[in-house]
Amino acid sequence: MLSFKGTILDATALIDFHWLSEWEWLKKHYSPLYIAQEVLDSDKLEQATLSAANKYLTPLSLDTEEMFASFRYFGSKAPLLSVPDRSTIAIARHRLLVCASDDGLVIKTCKAHGIVYTRTLGLLSKMVKTQHKTAIEVITMANTLIKKRGKHICPKTLADWKDMLPS
Numbered sequence: 001m002l003s004f005k006g007t008i009l010d011a012t013a014l015i016d017f018h019w020l021s022e023w024e025w026l027k028k029h030y031s032p033l034y035i036a037q038e039v040l041d042s043d044k045l046e047q048a049t050l051s052a053a054n055k056y057l058t059p060l061s062l063d064t065e066e067m068f069a070s071f072r073y074f075g076s077k078a079p080l081l082s083v084p085d086r087s088t089i090a091i092a093r094h095r096l097l098v099c100a101s102d103d104g105l106v107i108k109t110c111k112a113h114g115i116v117y118t119r120t121l122g123l124l125s126k127m128v129k130t131q132h133k134t135a136i137e138v139i140t141m142a143n144t145l146i147k148k149r150g151k152h153i154c155p156k157t158l159a160d161w162k163d164m165l166p167s
Contacts, residue, residue, distance in 0.1 A: 004116060005096050006032040009057060010088045011039050013100035016120045018052040019149045020141055025132050026123070027056065034097060036087040037061045060091050067094045078109050089115060102151070120145070121153070121161045128166050135165040 007030040009017070014035060017026060027033060035057040040050065062068050070090035074081055081089070085106050092099040092115050099110050099117040110117040124138040133141070139162055145151040146158075 003096070004098050006030070006034055007098040007100050007118075008034040008036065008060065008088055008092050008095075009039075010036075010085060010099070010101040010103060010106055011042065011045065012102040012106075013120065014039065014045075014053055014057070015049055015149070016102065016145060016151065017056075018049045019145060022127070023052070023056045025127060025130075029126065029130060030098065030100070030123075033057045034060045034091070034095075036084055036091055038084040038087040042084050060095070062087055062090060064094065067091060070094065074109060077112075078105055081105055081109065085109075089113075092116075120151075121157070125161070125165060135162075135167055138165065 017023060033056060035053055037059045039045070040053060040059055045053070062071055067090045070093055071086050074086045074089055085103060088101070089099060089106060089109055091097065092110070093113065099106065099115055100123070101107060101110070101117060102120050107117055107119065109115075121142065124133075124141060127133040127138055128135050142153065142158065146153060
């Protein structure tokens with residue numbers, strides 16, 4: 001069995017946790033926390049989100065031939081993946097990191113290549129399991145992401161998740 005050596009967040013997970021401001025919990029349960037340098041270099045992040053990334057996450061770059069080969073491979077297999085997403089997945093694969101994302105194409109690519117991933121609702125569920133938050137509190141957090149951040153979560157997925165939360 002593989003032993004995971006931390007978690008790498010993509011832009012969606014970074015933005016979600018910036019909104020939720022639950023960095024201490026994430027550090028406690030998923031450390032060390034990383035982000036691909038290409039995500040930080042993207043001009044699509046707001047300054048406050050970038051500041052949170054710089055404060056809580058350690059940047060990683062593609063630094064081996066194998067990582068570059070995976071980066072290119074993911075580009076050929078999933079050409080709609082962005083450069084930051086391909087970097088995140090390649091780094092997760094070669095550094096044995098859990099990939100935190102809610103991007104559908106990132107998740108599909110992780111599944112297809114045996115890369116362990118987690119989604120925001122999974123992290124919120126874990127908050128309940130670790131007794132950090134109650135089910136009501138994480139449902140409120142999910143609703144905040146939907147209503148204030150503008151995050152899209154399929155209504156059926158959200159309803160199923162709520163039904164599966166520990167009480």
